[in-house]
Amino acid sequence: MAPKVLVSDKLSETAVQIFRDRGIEVDFEPSLGKDKDKLAEVIGKYDGLAIRSATKVTEKLLAHADNLKVVGRAGIGTDNVDKVAASKKGVIVMNTPFGNMITTAEHAIAMMFAVARQIPEASASTHAGKWEKSKFMGVELTAKTLGVIGAGNIGGIVCERALGLKMKVIAYDPFLSEERADKLGVEKVDLDTLLARADFITLHVPLTDQTRNILSREALEKTKKGVRIINCARGGLVDEQALADLLKSGHVAGAAFDVFAEEPATENPLFGLPNVVCTPHLGASTTEAQENVALQVAEQMSNYLLSGAVENALNMPSVTAEEAKTMGPWVKLAGHLGTFVGQLTDEPIDSIEILYNGTVAKMNLEALNCAVIAGIMQATNPDVNMVSAPVIAKERGIGLSTTTQDKSGVFDGYVKLTVKTDQRTRSIAGTVFSDGKPRFIQIKGINIDAEIGEHMLYTTNKDTPGMIGTLGGILGENQVNIANFTLGRNETNGDAIAMLYLDAPLPRDVQDKLIATGLFQQVRPLQFNVA
Secondary structure (H helix, E strand, O other): OOOEEEEOOOOOHHHHHHHHHOOOEEEEOOOHHHOHHHHHHHHHHOOEEEEOOOOOEOHHHHOOOOOOOEEEEOOOOOOOEOHHHHHHHOOEEEOOOOOOHHHHHHHHHHHHHHHHHOHHHHHHHHHOOOOOOOOOOOOOOOOOEEEEEOOOHHHHHHHHHHHHOOOEEEEEOOOOOHHHHHHHOOEEOOHHHHHHHOOEEEEOOOOOOOOOOOEOHHHHHOOOOOEEEEEOOOOOOEOHHHHHHHHHHOOEEEEEEOOOOOOOOOOOOOOOOOOEEEOOOOOOOOHHHHHHHHHHHHHHHHHHHHHOOEOOEOOOOOEOHHHHHHHHHHHHHHHHHHHHHHHHOOOOEEEEEEEEEEHHHHOOHHHHHHHHHHHHHOOOOOOOOOOHHHHHHHHOOOEEEEEEEOOOOOOOEEEEEEEEEOOOEEEEEEEEOOOOOEEEEEEOOEEEEEEOOOEEEEEEEEOOOOHHHHHHHHHHHOOOOEEEEEEEEOOOOOEEEEEEEEOOOOOHHHHHHHHHOOOEEEEEEEEOOOO
16 A cells, blocks of 8 residues: 655645656645644554644644644754654654755855845834935944854855955864864864954854854853844744843944744744844745755655655664665564564563674664664564664663674674673574575574574473474474474584574464473564565
8 A cells, every 4th residue: 555645834846746647646735734633633543644834743743643644844953743652653754954945054155144134124114215325334244253152054055155355264162073174264263262362253053962052141241342143043042131231331342043942933032132132033034945845854754754764864773775675675574573582572572782893894783773672662562663662672771782793603694683782682594695685594503594584482491302392393283384494502412593484373272282391481473564
């Protein structure tokens, strides 16, 4: 059955057509996002939800979204999506961080020009029939110092444009490397240095606990007298009341804001002040940007629903379409390893250790980690997936560690999973053969070569003669057909294991008969999703 997507906000017809062209069924209801009750009624039918900012994806809405796999936001900001609730529900949240980068950067530059030359006030005065030429004395941008807070995608473009205007550019960004700063042609500084030196300050960071009120009253008071502040990033980055006070005192010469702490902003401490330019969150509002982000979100959602490629996800590691093809068998293997351990572990897990050896060590390990954890968690909660599993593991205080190493042994690559509880340590390793099929190659340190099927039986016993005959005899007497039978032992008369691939689930009464022999330490039927 083809995936089904709901578009509940205004996206271009071209973007909607992308879904159709990719073979995805799509319902285009651009006004539905404003009707939360109606949206909750219908959301359960859809695999994907494409939105802009009007639709609010709340925990309450997600409770009705039993089939939802992905939410795609056409734009950068995802404040209207409860990402924690989405992760727990197993829903990927994607945005489109690159579609409106240039547009937002250009708006910041335009706002800088506007506040430097008081263009909006001068325009309004002239429209009113006044000719107040002497009133609107501006400043040049050339040779001024621009302080950029956040030199990521958009901030980096602003730096490049400002250098083209012959400005001196300094940047504060904890994640900005010296190499990246040199490539941009900017000077990397700490925040206090930026505040003290900048003639203009522009913000280009997301709103997080670390960045909220990054320009607090205390920070604003450290700025150079006559500074001008531009915010086209997110409301809440600047203490607006403190800024208004400093504008009134003359310490700050001007401000240009496209975003506000509360939106829609009908009242704000900055409104009505001289040389304060305000626009209604227009950073991404160009025809090019709106089209770009709509097309991008349609492509991203289609890629995920059809091939498993994860792009620009906020709650899961990204996996390119090419990676999805290459990694597909390894992701399955990772899930199977987790499923095996999860079904055998009855007590709380303290830690998960994953070793990646050889070729697999160079793959997207974050995604593989998610698959392992999901496999473990699904033993007790079938609704868990690669998105929700890491969240649940973290909530339970389960530690995760990964190790990589160059090829060792006969396999080009393999994955070894070790899970520790307060009672025992359990390990299993697997690889992917050239036919693309995952195999178990070691359990409890015992080498095996076990094909993985939907219905399996795992037994452990002491290595004594007659065990194979007893196991096979009881299964045969009870019409249990064996597709594949794999044995292993660590030494003569030591520990032995068997992995059997069965045509159907092991009946409970047959399991009881095997246990009743007293010869087996464990008799565990296992189920694997091999689809």
